[in-house]
Amino acid sequence: MSPKDVLRSNLEVSRFIVDGYLADFSDGDLLVRPLPGMNHVAWQLGHLIGSERHFAELVHPGGSPPLPEGFAEAHAKEAAGVDDPSKFKTLAEYRSIWEQQRAATLAALDAAPEADLDKADPEKYPDYAPTVSRILLLIGTHPVMHVGQFVAVRRVQGKPIIM
Secondary structure: OOHHHHHHHHHHHHHHHHHHHHOOOOOHHHHOOOOOOOOOHHHHHHHHHHHHHHHHHHHOOOOOOOOOOOHHHHOOHHHOOOOOHHHOOOHHHHHHHHHHHHHHHHHHHHHOOHHHOOOEOOOOOOOOOOEHHHHHHHHHHHHHHHHHHHHHHHHHOOOOOOO
16 A cells, blocks of 8 residues: 555545534534534534645645635634634535545645655644645544533433444
């Protein structure tokens, strides 16, 4: 298995996990806050999409599709406490935006020469992801950091335990 195969597998596994947790969600489930101060899933999905776009652009500038107008602002850290449904997308819309971005991320992986995967750029890349491969790995693992909160919504909504 090549390094690119490992990175692609990581991206596929994270998508599989997130899709599994969202499979029976309704649009209303996206705005449930199971505990005070916990971010609802709509905000988290937007955060994940925006983060993935940001990191993919570091690796492959200009390769990501534009986000819908107002999307970044609606999912900024400052908007995490907003509960107004009109400020968020439907589950189908989030899935579509994320799929477009994930396709761009996979294209960035494909476009990166394998010899460049260990390339560092301290001026551009964050300390916690200092190389192309670490950025692509982060894109795959970041969603898994959030699905624990999805589980809390599932429990509060009485949805079955999965995985």
